[in-house]
Amino acid sequence: MTNDLHELTAGYALDALEEDERRAFEEHLASCAVCEGELPSLHDAAAALAHDVYAPAPPAELRDRVLRQVHRERTNVVRLRPRWQWPVAGVAAVAAGAAIGFGIWAFSESSSLDRERAARRADAKALAIVAAPGSIRFPLYGATGALVVARSGQAALVVSGLRPAPEGKTYEVWVVRGGPPQPAGIFPGGSGRLVVALKRVVPHGARVAVSIEKAGGSEKLTGSMLFGAQTA
Amino acid sequence: MGREQGTRGEMTHLSDEALLALVSRSDDEALAELYDRYGRIAYGLALRILRDRALAEDAVQEAFLGIWRSAESFLGERAKPSTWILTIVHRRAVDLVRREERRRGEPLDVVADPAGGAADEEASLRQRRRAVQAALRQLPDDQREALELAYYGGFTQSELAERLGQPLGTIKSRMFAGLRRLRDLLADAGFDAPVTEL
Numbered sequence: 001m002t003n004d005l006h007e008l009t010a011g012y013a014l015d016a017l018e019e020d021e022r023r024a025f026e027e028h029l030a031s032c033a034v035c036e037g038e039l040p041s042l043h044d045a046a047a048a049l050a051h052d053v054y055a056p057a058p059p060a061e062l063r064d065r066v067l068r069q070v071h072r073e074r075t076n077v078v079r080l081r082p083r084w085q086w087p088v089a090g091v092a093a094v095a096a097g098a099a100i101g102f103g104i105w106a107f108s109e110s111s112s113l114d115r116e117r118a119a120r121r122a123d124a125k126a127l128a129i130v131a132a133p134g135s136i137r138f139p140l141y142g143a144t145g146a147l148v149v150a151r152s153g154q155a156a157l158v159v160s161g162l163r164p165a166p167e168g169k170t171y172e173v174w175v176v177r178g179g180p181p182q183p184a185g186i187f188p189g190g191s192g193r194l195v196v197a198l199k200r201v202v203p204h205g206a207r208v209a210v211s212i213e214k215a216g217g218s219e220k221l222t223g224s225m226l227f228g229a230q231t232a
Numbered sequence: 233m234g235r236e237q238g239t240r241g242e243m244t245h246l247s248d249e250a251l252l253a254l255v256s257r258s259d260d261e262a263l264a265e266l267y268d269r270y271g272r273i274a275y276g277l278a279l280r281i282l283r284d285r286a287l288a289e290d291a292v293q294e295a296f297l298g299i300w301r302s303a304e305s306f307l308g309e310r311a312k313p314s315t316w317i318l319t320i321v322h323r324r325a326v327d328l329v330r331r332e333e334r335r336r337g338e339p340l341d342v343v344a345d346p347a348g349g350a351a352d353e354e355a356s357l358r359q360r361r362r363a364v365q366a367a368l369r370q371l372p373d374d375q376r377e378a379l380e381l382a383y384y385g386g387f388t389q390s391e392l393a394e395r396l397g398q399p400l401g402t403i404k405s406r407m408f409a410g411l412r413r414l415r416d417l418l419a420d421a422g423f424d425a426p427v428t429e430l
C-alpha cells in the first residue's frame with residue numbers, strides 16, 4: 001500500500017489525481033519522509049514541462065490588467081506583518097504549518113466539484129454571507145482563503161487546506177478591534193474548503209484571527225494567532 | 233519581454249526569491265518584475281492547456297493574483313520559486329480547462345511551434361524548451377504520452393486509464409517512472425540553472 005501511495009507523488013506533482021486520492025495522498029505525505037523527500041524534485045520536473053511550450057508573447061494589456069488588479073488590492077488591503085507570520089515552534093505550527101505547505105497550496109483554488117462539496121458541508125448562514133450582494137472578501141494571511149464580510153457586518157471565514165485541530169484542541173476565531181480579542185466561534189478544521197460563519201459581527205477596520213485553543217473553545221486568547229485577515 | 237525602464241531597473245538584479253519576499257511585503261514593482269520574467273512562459277503554458285486566448289489570459293491573471301496574495305506562504309518552502317510560480321499557473325489553467333469542459337484532444341499541435349522559435353523569443357527560453365524536448369524524446373513513448381496528457385491536457389490518472397484503455401495501476405506506474413526519468417534526464421542536462429542565467 002505504501003508503495004502504491006508513493007507512486008502517487010508523480011500524479012500529485014502533475015496535478016493529475018482525483019479529489020479523494022489527492023486527500024489520501026496529502027494525509028500520507030504528512031507522515032511519510034520518503035514521499036516528502038521526493039516530492040520537490042518531482043514538482044521541479046513537472047514544472048520543467050512548462051518550458052516545452054512555444055511561448056508567444058502575451059498581449060501587452062495583460063500585464064496592465066494584472067498590475068492594475070494588484071494595485072487595487074494593494075490600496076484596499078493592509079497587510080499584516082511581522083507579528084502575523086508563522087510561529088516557528090509549538091503545536092500550532094506543526095498542526096497548521098504542515099498543512100499549508102507548498103503542495104497543498106497549489107490546490108487551494110479548488111475545483112468546482114470541491115466547491116459543491118464545501119457547499120453541502122457549510123451551513124446556510126455562512127453561505128448566505130458569502131453570496132450576499134455587496135459582501136467584501138479580504139484575503140487571509142497565513143492560510144489560503146478569505147474573510148467575507150457582508151454589509152451587515154456578519155462575516156464568514158472561507159479557508160482551505162487546514163488540518164484537523166490536534167486531539168483535545170479546536171480552532172477558534174477572534175475578532176479584534178482596539179481591546180482584547182473577542183471569541184467568535186470554533187471549528188474543527190479538516191481537509192477541503194471550510195466555510196465558517198462567525199458568531200460575532202466584524203466592524204469596519206477590525207481584524208479577524210484564528211488560533212488553536214483547548215477543545216470547546218476559550219473566552220480568552222491563549223494560543224498564537226495562526227492566520228487571519230485585516231478588514232480595510 | 234516589455235520590461236520597463238525606471239525604478240524597476242534595480243529589480244532586474246534581484247533573485248526570484250528576493251522578489252517573492254518583496255511581493256509578500258506588498259511590493260507591486262517586485263510583482264511586475266516577476267511578471268516580466270514569467271508572464272510569457274505562463275501565458276504559453278496556459279494557452280497550450282486552454283487553447284483559447286481569452287481563457288489563457290484569465291488563467292495568467294488569476295495566477296499572478298494568487299502569487300500576489302500568497303507569496304508569504306512561499307517563504308519557508310523548500311520549493312524553487314520558478315516551480316512554485318509555474319505550479320500555480322498550471323493549476324489555474326487546469327482548473328479552468330476542467331471547469332470549461334474544454335476537451336483536450338491532441339495537446340501536442342495546438343500552438344504551432346515555428347521552426348527555430350519566433351524571432352522575438354528569448355534565447356534562454358528557446359534553450360530550455362530544447363532541453364525539455366530532448367529529455368522527453370528519451371522517454372519511452374507510453375511514459376511520455378502519460379506525462380504530456382496529464383500536464384498539458386489536464387487529464388487525471390483515472391481519465392487517462394479510461395482514455396488509453398489501460399488499468400489505472402499501469403497509468404500510475406508509467407507516470408511515476410516517466411516523471412522520475414524526466415527529472416534525472418533534466419538534471420544530467422544541467423536544466424537546473426535559473427532562467428535568467430541560461
